[in-house]
Structure formats: structure tokens, C-alpha cells
Amino acid sequence: xxxxxxxxxxxxxxxxxxxxxxxxxxxxxxxxxxxxxxxxxxxxxxxxxxxxxxxxxxxxxxxxxxxxxxxxxxxxxxxxxxxxxxxxxxxxxxxxxxxxxxxxxxxxxxxxxxxxxxxxxxxxxxxxxxxxxxxxxxxxxxxxxxxxxxxxxxxxxxxxxxxxxxxxxxxxxxxxx
Amino acid sequence: xxxxxxxxxxxxxxxxxxxxxxxxxxxxxxxxxxxxxxxxxxxxxxxxxxxxxxxxxxxxxxxxxxxxxxxxxxxxxxxxxxxxxxxxxxxxxxxxxxxxxxxxxxxxxxxxxxxxxxxxxxxxxxxxxxxxxxxxxxxxxxxxxxxxxxxxxxxxxxxxxxxxxxxxxxxxxxxxxxxxxxxxxxxxxxxxxxxxxxxxxxxxxxxxxxxxxxxxxxxxxxxxxxxxxxxxxxxxxxx
Ligand SMILES: [Fe+3]
Numbered sequence: 001x002x003x004x005x006x007x008x009x010x011x012x013x014x015x016x017x018x019x020x021x022x023x024x025x026x027x028x029x030x031x032x033x034x035x036x037x038x039x040x041x042x043x044x045x046x047x048x049x050x051x052x053x054x055x056x057x058x059x060x061x062x063x064x065x066x067x068x069x070x071x072x073x074x075x076x077x078x079x080x081x082x083x084x085x086x087x088x089x090x091x092x093x094x095x096x097x098x099x100x101x102x103x104x105x106x107x108x109x110x111x112x113x114x115x116x117x118x119x120x121x122x123x124x125x126x127x128x129x130x131x132x133x134x135x136x137x138x139x140x141x142x143x144x145x146x147x148x149x150x151x152x153x154x155x156x157x158x159x160x161x162x163x164x165x166x167x168x169x170x171x172x173x174x175x176x177x
Numbered sequence: 178x179x180x181x182x183x184x185x186x187x188x189x190x191x192x193x194x195x196x197x198x199x200x201x202x203x204x205x206x207x208x209x210x211x212x213x214x215x216x217x218x219x220x221x222x223x224x225x226x227x228x229x230x231x232x233x234x235x236x237x238x239x240x241x242x243x244x245x246x247x248x249x250x251x252x253x254x255x256x257x258x259x260x261x262x263x264x265x266x267x268x269x270x271x272x273x274x275x276x277x278x279x280x281x282x283x284x285x286x287x288x289x290x291x292x293x294x295x296x297x298x299x300x301x302x303x304x305x306x307x308x309x310x311x312x313x314x315x316x317x318x319x320x321x322x323x324x325x326x327x328x329x330x331x332x333x334x335x336x337x338x339x340x341x342x343x344x345x346x347x348x349x350x351x352x353x354x355x356x357x358x359x360x361x362x363x364x365x366x367x368x369x370x371x372x373x374x375x376x377x378x379x380x381x382x383x384x385x386x387x388x389x390x391x392x393x394x395x396x397x398x399x400x401x402x403x404x405x406x407x408x409x410x411x412x413x414x415x416x
Contacts, residue, residue, distance in 0.1 A: 004195075004265070004381065004404050005194045005195055005196075005265060005378075005381075005404045005405065005406060006195075006352065006354055006381050006382070006403045006404050006405070007194070007195040007196050007197060007354065007373045007375075007378045007379070007381065007382060008196045008197065008352060008353065008354055009197075009340075009353065009354045009355040009369060009370075009372075009373075009382065010204075010206075010353075010355075010369060011340070011342075011353050012340060012355075013288070013290060014278065014280075014286040014288040014290070014291060014340075015278060015340065015342075016288060017278065017287055017288060017302065017303070017304050018276055018277065018278035018303075018304035018305075018306075018340070018342075019276055019278070019342060021304070044209040044210050045209045045210070046209055048209075050210065056351075058224070058227075058228065058229065058348045059224075060223075060224070066223060066224075066227035067227060067228075067229060067230050072229055072230075073229065074229035095222065095223050095224055096222070096223060097222050098220040098221060098222050103222065103224070106224065108224050108225060108348055110348075110351060112353055113210060114206050115204070115206030115207050115208075115209070115210035115211075116199065116207075116210055116211075117196070117197040117198070117199060117201060117204070117207060117369070117372050118196050118197065118199070119351065119353065120199075120212060121219075123224075138217070138219065141217070142217065147214070166209075166210045166211070166212055167209065167210060167211060167212055167213055168213075171212055171213065171214045172212075173214070173217060174212050174214070174216050174217070175216060175217050175218070175219040176184050176216040176217070176218045176219065177219055177225055177348075177349045177406070
């Protein structure tokens with residue numbers, strides 16, 4: 001308790017006009033030659049979509065650098081479209097990990113919603129990075145293969161799908177920072 | 178990866194920071210949404226010790242004055258809300274974006290899903306933003322929000338509050354919280370306020386009346402200081 005940090009409170013249901021007044025879901029234009037689309041749905045434990053969440057992403061550029069020149073690396077999406085969110089961005093490069101070893105390319109994710117007293121934090125990893133994922137320090141720490149699998153997006157051809165299950169069967173793995 | 182371990186979702190790490198647990202059954206919406214699997218403790222990496230640099234984000238000159246966003250002035254009690262944003266070591270958080278939103282003086286949000294039968298105010302949208310200055314200070318002018326009913330339990334009313342969204346210096350320091358007003362008679366029955374189990378931490382959500390900052394013949398003032406997680410993780414306490 002020493003730091004006296006201000007506690008978290010829920011975002012509540014009425015944040016859209018303040019936080020999503022402008023579209024921040026496209027980190028690069030859709031016609032960018034290296035644009036990828038990441039889509040997903042946020043679900044509750046009953047399997048119902050959560051239509052009042054806000055999803056934020058933060059990731060490195062193609063060279064593994066954060067907040068570099070023209071690429072901010074930050075995005076925001078609502079889930080008013082039946083619980084689903086969507087981002088257009090570029091795939092990040094690998095980034096150094098805690099002990100200097102390389103981490104597989106990944107996207108940091110925060111989810112805020114009514115009913116979440118503090119955000120949940122997760123990571124999106126890429127399905128075409130089998131080798132890098134296998135040696136990633138975070139993924140390889142996770143012994144439960146099914147739990148680890150919740151962090152890897154699914155390739156749907158025109159988009160990568162990353163569904164987020166807040167609770168219940170196949171709950172997404174969440175992190176404490 | 179010797180630092181990595183697992184942690185129950187409502188457990189000691191959350192309470193170390195004074196955060197509420199995910200599951201607070203009196204707040205009904207947490208029951209279907211609170212994660213229950215153990216959280217994985219992430220060691221610091223570049224991914225979370227960096228964060229979006231909002232110093233470059235365009236913030237309009239009047240964005241921090243919620244009483245001057247329309248033709249006329251909103252109804253209600255005009256107030257100044259200000260404070261300082263620091264990290265856990267007391268260092269100012271500079272040039273950092275703060276976004277706020279709130280109900281109007283009658284307890285009604287402009288949001289299309291707010292069905293509370295209280296009047297809208299065409300001169301009040303209830304959203305603002307600003308950047309902290311070199312000492313971590315921020316200032317908003319607004320009207321005092323009203324309490325509002327929310328159907329969580331019989332006769333449930335939210336105490337008056339302003340929602341705050343802060344970025345701080347890193348992904349790690351991101352915080353969304355609510356500021357309350359001193360002496361609110363509705364605290365005792367509000368499961369969101371009371372989800373913060375630690376008494377001292379809970380008190381940190383309440384602003385203080387600030388006579389020195391009031392402007393005579395014009396506005397009362399409240400001070401709300403905010404402490405964010407620093408760029409690096411604070412050391413674990415041993416239990
Ligand atoms: Fe509210």
C-alpha cells in the first residue's frame with residue numbers, strides 16, 4: 001500500500017462520447033501495403049457478447065520500436081457492434097524481453113467495460129510465428145497449452161480473429177502488470 | 178523467467194495497489210464478467226514500460242472547460258476540479274492526457290442509452306480533456322454532477338462522480354477511475370465505491386473541498402490528486 005496509488009473504478013456504460021468521439025481503430029490506412037486487420041468479440045461467462053466494452057491496443061512497429069515517428073502504436077475500438085471490435089494496423093516486429101531474450105511479435109491489449117472494476121490485460125500473438133511463439137518467454141512460461149492457446153489469434157484469411165472471453169470455459173489468459 | 182508466477186484474480190497484488198477485486202458480487206455486473214482464472218504476473222518489458230505519447234495529441238484550448246462548449250452556460254453549480262498527477266515515487270507525470278466524462282447537474286448523461294428521466298441540458302455534453310503541465314497539474318471547469326439511479330439493487334443510486342481516464346507514462350500506468358465528492362450521503366450503499374476494500378485506498382477516490390482555489394462570486398473548487406503506477410513495477414510485498 002506504500003505507493004498510495006489511486007484505485008481503479010469501472011469505466012461504466014456511458015464513456016463513448018468522451019473516449020470514442022473520434023475513430024482511433026485504424027493505426028494505418030486500410031490501403032497501407034502492409035495493413036492487417038485484427039477483429040474479435042468480447043464475451044461474458046454466459047457466452048453473450050459484451051456490447052459496452054472499450055478495447056485498447058499498444059504495440060511496436062514493424063522494426064520492434066515503440067511510438068516511433070509516424071506510427072503511434074495505439075488504437076481504441078468500441079464493441080457496440082454486437083460485442084465486436086476491429087483494428088487496422090501493421091504487424092509488430094519482435095521486441096526484447098525482461099532478460100534481453102527476444103519476445104515473439106505481440107500486441108498488448110486492455111479491455112475496459114461496465115462490470116470490470118479494473119481493466120483486463122492480455123496479449124495477442126500471431127499464428128504464423130510458430131517458432132518465435134515457442135521460444136517466447138511469456139508463452140513458454142504458461143504450462144497449460146489450452147490457456148496459452150487463448151493468446152494466439154486465428155487466421156481467417158482477410159483478418160486475424162482474437163476473441164476475448166472474460167470468464168468461464170476457455171477464459172482468455174489475463175496478466176497482472 | 179524466475180519472476181513469472183500466477184496470482185488469483187482478487188488477490189494480494191490487486192490489494193497491494195488498492196485496486197478492487199474483479200469479482201464484487203454486490204455489483205451485479207461483475208458476476209458474469211470477472212475473470213476467475215489465475216492472472217499471470219508479467220515482468221516489465223518494453224511493451225508495458227512504454228506508452229502512447231499524448232504530448233503531441235491535439236487538445237483544444239477550451240477542452241478542459243465543460244461550461245463553454247455550447248452557446249449558453251449549463252445549469253448547475255459551477256465548480257473547478259484540479260489536482261496533481263504523480264507516480265508512486267511522487268514524481269510529476271508531465272504532458273499526459275486526462276479525459277473526463279460525467280452526468281449533468283440533474284444526474285443525466287448525454288449518452289443515448291441513459292434512460293434516467295431527468296432533463297438533458299443542451300448546453301452540457303459532459304466530456305472534457307486536458308494535458309498535465311510540467312508539475313503534473315491539471316484543471317477542469319465544469320458543473321457538479323447529480324446523483325443518478327442505476328437499478329443494480331432496490332433503490333440504488335450512484336454517488337455524484339466524475340469519470341477520469343489517465344495514461345501516465347506507460348501502458349503499465351493506464352488508469353480509469355472515478356472521482357467522488359466529500360461527505361456524499363450515498364457512499365454507504367454504492368457497491369462500486371465500496372468495491373475498493375481497503376479503507377485508505379477508498380478515501381483516495383474522494384476529492385477534497387479546496388477553499389483556496391475557489392473563485393469568489395464565481396465557483397467552488399475541489400482538489401483530486403491522482404497517483405499512477407510508475408513506469409517500472411513497484412517491488413512486490415512479501416506475504
Ligand atoms: Fe457514471
